[in-house]
Amino acid sequence: MSSFKSKYEDELIANAAYIGSPGKGILAADESTGTIGKRFANIKVENNESNRRVLRELLFTAPGCLECLSGVILFEETLYQKTAAGVPFVEVLKKGGVLPGIKVDKGTVELPGTNGETTTQGLDDLGQRCKKYYEAGARFAKWRAVLKIGPNEPSPLSIHENAYGLARYAVICQENGLVPIVEPEILVDGSHDIAKCADVTERVLAACYKALSDHHVLLEGTLLKPNMVTPGSDAPKVAAEVIAQHTVRALLRTVPAAVPAIVFLSGGQSEEEASVNLNAMNKLQGKKPWSLTFSYGRALQQSTLKAWGGKDENIAKAQAALLVRCKANSEATLGKYQGNANLGDGASESLHVKDYKY
């Protein structure tokens, strides 16, 4: 069979399509305990469970935000947390018409014999874990593969391992009712130009779709979370339209139309950059047989975190900052974003951290 027939087939297709609804996108709030610790350290907040819970409650109950979202990716701990009033976060999201998602990978490990290239772990007992997450209310999953551009990178080994790891994860998700987000992130680090990034992105995506085909994954029940095609972080910037053109062309050359939506990662882009670039893509004329939307972590939360600073009295202000970015990105998916005259503190700040490790 071209795709094995999961008993969840119709549901997978419907959920994947829903995530691609025009005007909506994904909030990536799945920072692991270690990673969220780094964010907290920046705003001098202690990294304990209660603060992690408070932050996520701030995000999920922010007035007006959920209508801009079709999904939120959660870390395992968060999937089982509740509001202070005792309402499970999963319920809050569902009531707001937002699908809960779950990060299922277990981070990256180095590939011996390479120059710091990695593969992602998390396949062991993944089926059982997915089943458990589905029972807890999750309807999609995320797994982040990481590649880098260098003189000899990404190597054929790295591309193969990451593509086939993604494909194996994807089919296990589908066996258990979760729509897999396929995320082959090519890091922005480096001094390469946009043409190089385009070349690598096309090569990596072609490998991913061959792997997904080999593993009998139902493409209509998946999402893609790629990097945008941009110059390296040490290379001169280019206009949003140039990023848009190179990105859409790379996708047209590699991503089958059966995939309902592409949800970009923001990488090291500032909040404003990420919105402006997404907007430029949606304004581009020409073939675009998938929704083009967002799955942003840092690029949705940066100003919110700064505004909150860990203080209860700042919650409303922090939620207002989140709404600004949610609305901006919602408009960007429709090609209607005018740019933000009223930038929150931190909205233009680059979020690039060299050799970023989650």
Next chain:
Amino acid sequence: MSNFKSKYHDELIANAAYIGTPGKGILAADESTGTIGKRLSSISVENVESNRRALRELLFTAPGVLQYLSGVILFEETLYQSTAAGKPFVDVLNEAGVLPGIKVDKGTVELAGTDGETTTQGLDGLGARCAKYYEAGARFAKWRAVLKIGPNEPSEHSIHENAYGLARYAVICQENGLVPIVEPEILVDGPHDIQKCAAVTERVLAACYKALSDHHVLLEGTLLKPNMVTPGSDSPKVAPEVVAEHTVRALQRTVPAAVPAVVFLSGGQSEEEASVNLNAINQVKGKKPWTLSFSFGRALQQSTLKAWSGKEENVKAAQDALLTRAKANSEATLGTYKGTSKLGDGASESLHVKDYKY
């Protein structure tokens, strides 16, 4: 580079797009000397150069036909032939806005250790031959890879060899200004059902696009010539809508939107079947980010050949028969074909020949 930049880059893109013009398609008139001999003998005509020339003149000067064609594939001999009045066929076609194409493969040979599976030859000196054909006026090329469905077929080996042969041929064409038609024909022979054909077609096409990516082929400057997805020849027929649904879905799952047009082969389908199926394909609702048109040989020429039977006095009737089919297929590319109450003699005749060898 994701694709090497051919000096013919812009021309390749323009010509490939032109072939996909709505309302037009390709007449495959590239039967080798041996193959045309079989056709001629079935109408009791001697297989000599003058008869082959007369037939092709009949086809290319048929009143009203060329407006429905964007391309004609020729065999090498024909590329250098002229009308009785001395006008090169290439000029006849160019003047009518029809791109001349050239068959460049040298037939199939068996793959050792398989059960009658084949690979296609023709790579030796292909670059020089393409350059020569370009000078003679050709602007696109065709190479037919053949796969079959059986208990253990197509084997991974056969899929790999044929996909990589096609990719190598494709990039050599582009280096020399010819738009390559990529033709991975999966023979209709067999008792398998339509699901099996769909699974195999998706697997084969996924392999083809991985190979094209590996070989740095510019997808915007290629065409795809696949089989439609149908039940096997020894299996019960299904409705055109079912063929259409399975076919479009297979393409959505595998053919990047960068490819401008898909030009179906007719396999063993009768003239009428091929038109009705193409029409149904164009009526399918949903994403179809490529033109869906025809590249028919037998399914355009069957009634014409019968009407001609090698006799001068029949040329007009034969040309009328060709016009009927050309118009039918033109309408089919627009989804407006109503079927024909006035079928030419032979229009409903299956053109299936078991284990068809060109």
